[in-house]
Amino acid sequence: MVCPLPSISLCMLPSLNFEQRHSFRSSLKPTSETLQRELFHKFNSPFELQQVHTLVIKTGTPLSALPLSRVASICALTPSFPYARRIFQLVDQPEISLWNSCLRDFAESDSPFDAILLFHQLRSHNVCPDSFTCSFVLKACLQLLDLFHGRIIHAFVEKLGLQFNLVLQNVILHLYSSCGQISDAILLFNKMPQRDTVTWNTMITQLGKRGDADSAYEMFLQMPERNVRSWTAMVSGFVQCGKPKEAVDLFTKMEEVGLKPNEVTVVAVLAACADLGALNVGRRIHKYSDESGFQRNIKISNTLIDMYIKCGCLEAARDVLGGMKERTVISWSTMIQGLAIHGKADEALELFSEMTQTGIKPNAVTFIGLLNACSHMGLINEGYAFFASMTRDYGIIPGIEHYGCMVDLLSRAGLLQQAHEFIKQMPIMPNAAIWGALLGGCKVHKNIEMAELAMRHLHELDSLNDGYYVVLANIYSEAKQWDNAARLRKLMRNRGLKKTLGLSSVSIKEVAHEFVAGDDTHPQFQEILKMWNQLQVHMRLKGYIPNTSVVLLDIDEKEKEKVLSRHSEKLALVFGLIRTPPGETIRIFKNLRICEDCHASFKLISEIVDREIVVRDRNRFHCFKDGCCSCRDYW
DNA sequence: GTAGGGTTAG
Numbered sequence: 028m029v030c031p032l033p034s035i036s037l038c039m040l041p042s043l044n045f046e047q048r049h050s051f052r053s054s055l056k057p058t059s060e061t062l063q064r065e066l067f068h069k070f071n072s073p074f075e076l077q078q079v080h081t082l083v084i085k086t087g088t089p090l091s092a093l094p095l096s097r098v099a100s101i102c103a104l105t106p107s108f109p110y111a112r113r114i115f116q117l118v119d120q121p122e123i124s125l126w127n128s129c130l131r132d133f134a135e136s137d138s139p140f141d142a143i144l145l146f147h148q149l150r151s152h153n154v155c156p157d158s159f160t161c162s163f164v165l166k167a168c169l170q171l172l173d174l175f176h177g178r179i180i181h182a183f184v185e186k187l188g189l190q191f192n193l194v195l196q197n198v199i200l201h202l203y204s205s206c207g208q209i210s211d212a213i214l215l216f217n218k219m220p221q222r223d224t225v226t227w228n229t230m231i232t233q234l235g236k237r238g239d240a241d242s243a244y245e246m247f248l249q250m251p252e253r254n255v256r257s258w259t260a261m262v263s264g265f266v267q268c269g270k271p272k273e274a275v276d277l278f279t280k281m282e283e284v285g286l287k288p289n290e291v292t293v294v295a296v297l298a299a300c301a302d303l304g305a306l307n308v309g310r311r312i313h314k315y316s317d318e319s320g321f322q323r324n325i326k327i328s329n330t331l332i333d334m335y336i337k338c339g340c341l342e343a344a345r346d347v348l349g350g351m352k353e354r355t356v357i358s359w360s361t362m363i364q365g366l367a368i369h370g371k372a373d374e375a376l377e378l379f380s381e382m383t384q385t386g387i388k389p390n391a392v393t394f395i396g397l398l399n400a401c402s403h404m405g406l407i408n409e410g411y412a413f414f415a416s417m418t419r420d421y422g423i424i425p426g427i428e429h430y431g432c433m434v435d436l437l438s439r440a441g442l443l444q445q446a447h448e449f450i451k452q453m454p455i456m457p458n459a460a461i462w463g464a465l466l467g468g469c470k471v472h473k474n475i476e477m478a479e480l481a482m483r484h485l486h487e488l489d490s491l492n493d494g495y496y497v498v499l500a501n502i503y504s505e506a507k508q509w510d511n512a513a514r515l516r517k518l519m520r521n522r523g524l525k526k527t528l529g530l531s532s533v534s535i536k537e538v539a540h541e542f543v544a545g546d547d548t549h550p551q552f553q554e555i556l557k558m559w560n561q562l563q564v565h566m567r568l569k570g571y572i573p574n575t576s577v578v579l580l581d582i583d584e585k586e587k588e589k590v591l592s593r594h595s596e597k598l599a600l601v602f603g604l605i606r607t608p609p610g611e612t613i614r615i616f617k618n619l620r621i622c623e624d625c626h627a628s629f630k631l632i633s634e635i636v637d638r639e640i641v642v643r644d645r646n647r648f649h650c651f652k653d654g655c656c657s658c659r660d661y662w
Numbered sequence: 663g664t665a666g667g668g669t670t671a672g
Contacts, residue, residue, distance in 0.1 A: 131663080162663040197664045228665045259666060294667040329668040361669045392670045399671065431671035463672050494672090646672075 076107055080114065090118050099129040103145045108152065123157055130163035134170065142167035143176050158189050165198045174206040197225045204233035224252060228260050235264020240273070255286050263295040266302065274299035275308055288315070290324050297330040304616045304643055306338040307537045322350075329357050336365030339614055339641040339648055356387050364396035368647040370657045372404035391423050398432035402439060403647060405661055410436045431460050438468020439661070443477045459489035470498050478502050493524040497579075505576045512579065530618040531595035533603040539616075540606075542598040545590065555601045559592055562601070565635045566628065574624040596625045596642065604636060612639040620644045626662075630654050 076098065083090060095118065102111035103126070115122045126149055133142035146164045149156060161184050168177040181199050189195055196219055204212035216222070216230060227250040234243035243264045247257065258281040265274035278296040281288060288296070293316050300309035313331055321327050328351050335344035348354070348362050359382040366375035379397055382389065389397075394417045401410035414433055417423045430453050437446035446465050450457050462484040469478035478499055485495045496519045503512040519526070529544035542549065549555065563571070575587035582590075596617050603613040621629075621644045633640050634654035642649045650657035 127663090159663055166663080192663095194664045199664095201665070223664095225665050230665095232665060256665065263666065289666095291667045298668080324667095326668040331668095333669065355668085357669045359669090364669060390669090395670050402671080426670090428671045433671090435671065460672050467672065 076102065076110060090114060091120070095120070095125055096128045099125045100132055103129050103133075104141060104148065108148060112152065112154075123154060123160060126154060127157070127159045127163060130160060130167075134163045134167040139167035139170040140173075143171075143173065146180075156183070156187070158184075158187075158192050158195060161187070161189065161195055162198055165195070165202060169198065169202050169205065172206050174202070174208065177202045177206065191220060193221060193223060193226075197223075197229060200226060201229050201233070204229065205236075209233070209237060224250070224254050224257060228254075228256050231257065231260040231264060235260065235267050238268050240265055240268035240270055243268075255289055255292065258286060259289065259292040259295060262292060262299070266295055266299045269302075271299035271302035271305075275303065275305060287319075290316075290321050290327060293319075293321060294326050294330045297327070297334045301330070301334040301337040303539075304338050304534075304614070305539075306340065306534070306614065309334045309338060323352065325351070325353060325355055325358065329355070329361055332358065332361045332365065336361070336368070337643070339643055339650070341365065341369055341371070354385075354387070356382075356390050356393060359387060360390070360393040360396055363393060364399060367396050367400035367403055369650070370403050370647065370659065370661075372400040372406055372409075375400035376409065389417075389421060389423075391417075391426060391429070394423065394425075395428050395432060398429060398436065402432055402436040403658070403661070405436075405440050407436065407440055407442070427455055427458055427461070430455070430457070431464055434461050435464040435467070438465050439471065441468065441472045443468055443472060443474050447477065447480070457484070459485055459492065459495075462488065463495060466495060466498055470502050473502065473505065475502055475506060475508075490522065491524065493519060493526055496524065497526050500579055501577070504579050504581070509581045512581070516579075527619065529595040531599040532616050533599040534614055534616075535603065535606050540599070540602060542595045542602065544595040545593045546595075546598065547593065549598070549602075551602065551605070554605060555598060558601050558605055559597065562632060562635065563592075566631045569631050569635070571628065571631055574627060577622050577624050591624050594622055594625050596621060597628065600629065600632065600640065604632075604638075609636075610638060612641060615640065615642045617642060617644045620646055620662075621649060626656065626660075630656055 079093070082088075083093065093114070095115065098111050098114065102108050112122065115125055126145065130142050130145055133139060133145060142164055146156070146160070149160070161180055164180050165177065168174075168180065177199070181202075184190060184192070184195055184199070196215070200212055200215050200219075203209075203215060212230070212233065216226065219226065227246060231243045231246050231250075234240075234246065243261065247253070247261045250257065258277065262274045262277050262281070265271065265277060274296060278288065278292070278299070281292070293312060296312055297309060300306070300312065309331075313334075316322075316324075316327055316331075328347055331347045332344045335341070335347065344362065344365055348358060351358060359378065363375045363378055363382075366372070366378065375397065379389070379393070382393075394413060397413045398410055401407070401413065410433065414425065414429065417425060417429070430449075433449060434446050437443075437449060443465065446468060450461055450465065453461075462481045466478055466481040466485065469475075469481060482495065482499050485492075489495070496515055500512045500515045503509075503515065530541060532539040532541045534540070546552075573588045573591050575584055575591060578587040578590050580587070580590070596615055599615050599617075600613060603615070607613060621642055626649065629640050629642065629649070629651045631654065632638075633651035640651040642651070647662065648657065649662070
């Protein structure tokens with residue numbers, strides 16, 4: 028027999044200490060409050076539902092005291108479902124709202140498919156869904172990119188007469204567009220009776236993700252009202268579409284309009300600066316970000332690290348990493364990759380062990396950075412060791428990129444036969460990048476036979492890429508096989524391929540000055556030429572001999588030297604020397620790889636003019652100082 | 663209840 032004491036709330040007894048309270052409590056009949064609290068902890072399996080229910084009845088506790096949403100999530104996908112329903116029907120709360128909160132939790136959980144299962148459960152037990160039900164299930168479909176169920180729910184929305192619910196229409200639009208059904212999305216967009224900013228922003232975001240910057244921008248201009256998210260979506264879209272300049276320009280316009288960029292905008296525009304190598308804009312945004320109180324945002328810090336690295340400022344990148352209170356695997360991987368392209372393999376490897384010591388597990392991208400570091404410095408054994416370790420110690424299956432790094436590592440080091448064997452033993456089909464890496468090694472190590480073999484594969488895999496033909500033509504002309512070189516040029520012509528023009532830019536007071544190879548139409552060309560001739564006198568005294576073998580054309584030596592002296596990176600450097608004060612570091616950005624003659628020249632010039640010259644080429648950084656390059660001539 | 667962001671071989 029239960030002790031017939033009146034129900035007293037424990038909080039009415041503040042003077043009792045913990046032990047007293049505890050002994051008192053055990054002699055009391057549970058109140059609704061204590062019951063509710065305890066139920067929350069006890070509720071673990073559906074078996075206990077009946078026991079709890081019995082307790083509730085025995086103590087006369089109102090049913091609403093039960094943690095109903097917890098009951099719902101525990102019973103949702105079990106045979107106790109009907110039992111839970113019977114309880115819900117006794118509570119003064121719409122049944123569907125309980126299932127909805129459960130659906131929301133499932134949709135946001137690690138297994139969103141549970142939301143879809145629950146939806147089927149609800150349907151088969153004739154529970155009537157409402158608009159919230161649909162929105163949560165659609166959210167689950169979106170997480171899973173489950174177009175099949177998405178279409179079912181869409182049909183259901185129409186059946187329930189919810190086709191005028193703007194929120195639902197927006198989710199459906201989002202679902203179609205992110206499942207790659209852009210034409211369905213556009214169809215829906217066009218027939219929507221009303222649209223809001225979310226509708227437009229969704230379209231802009233998804234078009235940007237698909238690489239269609241033009242359509243996205245058209246929408247951006249067309250939309251009646253733009254908020255910060257609209258601008259952010261467009262800035263981000265430009266970055267994703269490989270238009271970082273447009274991204275920075277739009278960002279500037281956004282500031283002019285008086286809108287305050289938020290954390291997401293900052294990430295997007297910093298990524299644009301990284302792509303552009305726009306250090307000054309990047310620095311300004313870093314300052315803005317700090318002033319806005321974004322210091323603790325990990326994604327911003329990670330993007331800042333990447334931005335500084337890609338702008339050639341390793342020190343600044345280190346400072347950002349050093350100042351981070353919390354780091355993710357991305358923070359470390361970004362820095363490791365950064366050190367790799369700056370030729371600091373030892374530091375990259377050190378950072379890796381520091382990372383694992385702090386308990387952070389590397390991911391597939393971390394290993395790309397590590398292998399890259401080995402590759403840029405010729406660390407063959409270390410590279411093999413990392414390649415083996417990634418699977419053995421971390422269960423990461425190497426992807427095509429990892430194989431690419433290994434082929435690059437071996438080829439660069441001149442182990443061409445070994446590289447070829449490695450390719451033949453790959454468990455996945457080698458792609459153009461793999462053969463391209465081998466071809467690159469053949470150029471450095473002047474192996475015509477292997478180069479031709481690689482080219483046969485490249486011919487099949489990526490016949491429209493001019494770069495490979497140029498490399499092979501280069502190999503031929505260096506070996507003075509003019510017939511073969513000419514044959515290749517003819518092949519390129521027949522295929523409608525043109526050699527990508529060399530483009531270099533040098534930034535002076537925030538303005539990027541661009542130079543094209545061979546361009547003598549620049550207004551300051553005469554000045555540049557004069558300066559180059561002066562430099563050459565000093566260079567020749569230091570033993571400089573123009574390396575005319577890099578010139579593809581079969582022309583006389585004097586002509587070759589002329590072509591050589593007008594390489595875009597040389598024009599940019601000389602212009603930079605003229606227009607900047609002595610001692611200032613010169614930063615050059617080139618779209619292709621730096622040529623061997625320019626590399627040799629820059630080393631000498633850095634010594635002659637006593638300046639640091641930082642060149643970011645298509646692959647990595649070269650930092651010239653006191654007659655040496657940070658790549659130690661291994662590239 | 664609906665829209666967004668960070669590292670990735672050559």
